[in-house]
Amino acid sequence: MESAWVAVVVRAQVGDREAVAELVRGWHEPVWGYVRHMLGRADLADDVSQEVWLAVVRGLPRLKEPERFAAWLFTIARRSVVNQLRQRYAEQPHVDVDEEPDPADHVIERIDVRRLLGGVPVMEREVLVLFHLEDLSLEECAEVLGVPVGTVKSRLYRARRLLREEAGS
Template sequence: MSDELLVVRCRLGERDALAELVRAWHAPVWGYVRRMIGPAEADDVTQEVWLAVVRGLPGLQQPERFTPWLFTIARRAVTNRLRAEYARPEVAADAEPVTPDPAEALVDRAELLAGLAALPAREREVLILFHVEDLPLETCAVICDVPVGTVKSRLNRARRLLRAELNRKEGRP
């Protein structure tokens, strides 16, 4: 069943339709959030996203644009969390570092995730949306509220920065 039809059914009050939307989109949203802010807060922020979705579905005027709308909500929740995090005073350098998800024990994947975490938020975001979530450039542009050309340039910069970070970690020039 299409997302558009599920959204219409949700707006008519069908709880099963909402459950189907959550089943279909929870993992991609959670993955995006986790990659943007880390695993420690991903569950809380994802829950905030779904709460905003439930509250906002009655006002969604274009059900066919559900995916960009959903990821825009997720982006806003991530931005709010990052803003709150940056406002906190800095913690001592000997604080416990964020540990990778134990399910991702493969060394290459861990290195990739560490490299991804080292990228600036804007570049990390477009890389995740485009390559990890497999969203088209146009959808990424809508979510990030920038032109498609800006998404392309951020992707290009993100790839360069990621390559440089991975090379630096491996001791290559």
């Protein structure tokens, strides 16, 4: 995360209400986009993203490492999404893959990803949104998802394969 954002997070933690507004202005769209892609409905994304920001305001004073704000924010967003998806969210087995994400694979245009995401299962969709659309690092994705980096890689690998299949169909 950029150091400019760290300063804004710290100002918000001190109690500068304008800094909180600045955070919302800067991060509202990524959060809304993530929630929208995960839930598939704009009206739900409105409610859930509002819920996310309330949780952020409540928890912000206790955030120990401001530089990890992005991962913390998306962890909160994910928790809200999982609450929404709990009914239809089924655990799926993962395949451990040791290889690094293939550079050739990530030549996936954002526009294509957005268009095809709806056909990808929730777990794979989530990692695609975080990594490709929200530009979170592998480590940040792992933190948000609460899994090891290796698992993020394996999910990305599978997600790209599914995306390719989706594009080919």
